[in-house]
Amino acid sequence: MNIIVSSHGGFCYGVRRAYNMVKDVLKKKKKEIYIIGELIHNSFVVKELDELGIIRINDLDEIKNFNSVLIIRSHGMPFELIEKANSKGMDIVDTTCPFVKKAQAYAKKLIDEGYFLIIIGDKGHEEVEGIHSASGYKGIILDNHFEFDFSVFHKHKKIGVVFQTTQNLRDIGSIIPEIFKNFECEELRVFNTICDTTSNRQEDAKTIGSQVDIMLVVGGKNSANTIRLYDICKAAGVKTYHIQSAEDLEKKMFKNVTSVGISAGASTPDFIIADIINKLKGIEKE
Ligand code: SF4
Structure with a gap:
């Protein structure tokens, strides 16, 4: 055969980086260490980190002792949660992949510059939620352009697009003309945030x-x-x-x-x- x-x-660069950062934190462990959700989407790694003592939670409200560490996972987290953890005095270890950060930064930039933001990605995925939060939850998430009702948004003339980092390059060729046609926009600004x-x-x-x-x-x-x-x-x-x-x-x-x-x-x-x-x-x- x-x-x-x-x-x-x-492991890709971002996952290896996040994994090594968490291992470093564990080595110096003096406080409880929390993470919301999974550091990366792999059950073997998640189990390993559980066994090493990282406390996995679903929401900040589950934390009883804020004199502790919060790990931001590799695909990022909504900004308001990070701010809340900061305001409670938690130590933040941010493992968000730099490519994800780039997508977040472009989303914010487009909103700041008056564009109608379209995030092409999977609705409900943590990374996409994080990118959306960076824009102050403005604009829309487009996950299936075949079923999307463009008529609701067609009045926008300046459109800006970013992608979830793991989107399929092949699909983008069909999405961009669709946006251009349906929005009848004067300007379409596209940031390639696929890593x-x-x-x-x-x-x-x-x-x-x-x-x-x-x-x-x-x-x-x-x-x-x-x-x-x-x-x-x-x-x-x-x-x-x-x-x-x-x-x-x-x-x-x-x-x-x-x-x-x-x-x-x-x-x-x-x-x-x-x-x-x-x-x-x-x-x-x-
Ligand atoms: S954005 Fe790319 S490099 Fe970063 S964690 Fe995701 S797949 Fe890995």
Whole structure:
């Protein structure tokens, strides 16, 4: 079995940075450490941090002792929550990825300069909520331009666009003309806030997908960038499985398969990919 592994797999820059920052905080631990939600969307890493004593909560109101540390996750957090934690005197450790910060900064800039803001991304995703909060919750989040009623907003003449960092480059080609046409705007300003890691991963997954019998896309079921990789491979016509670890592999998946491609979401630790390769070799031997 020929196994092709994407050279753009494993932790991305932003995830590695966040993970290392949290490990540093744990080393110097003097106070309780809280995090709202998950540092990254990977159940193995989340479990590891839980076991190391990071207290995972859903809301600031769950914190009883504010003489403690709050970690801002890699995909950011709504600004008002960070301000509230600050005002309560908590120590803030901000692991927000610089690419996410860039999207937040452009969203704010567009609002400050009088543009009607469109954030292209998944409604309800923490990163998108954070970007929206940076704009003071002005503008709109556009997650499905096929079903969107543009008529409500068509009066805006100056439109500014930013993207969730993990959006699919391929889709953008169809969204931008749609916005331009439906808004009849005089000016359309677009900031490409898709991060390099995401674009490289997507391109590589597509290339590998065209060379193999099946693709394995590895990552959390709640990881937006992993889901997008899966969609890209599937759309390219290759049989694709979204798996979280080697445990999800079954022998029957590889009947008559001579080549397998592996791509992975940005929050997938290297050891999970190594486990998968080992298991594939075991299946081949059998
Ligand atoms: S995928 Fe990109 S934006 Fe997201 S954490 Fe990684 S480097 Fe940052």
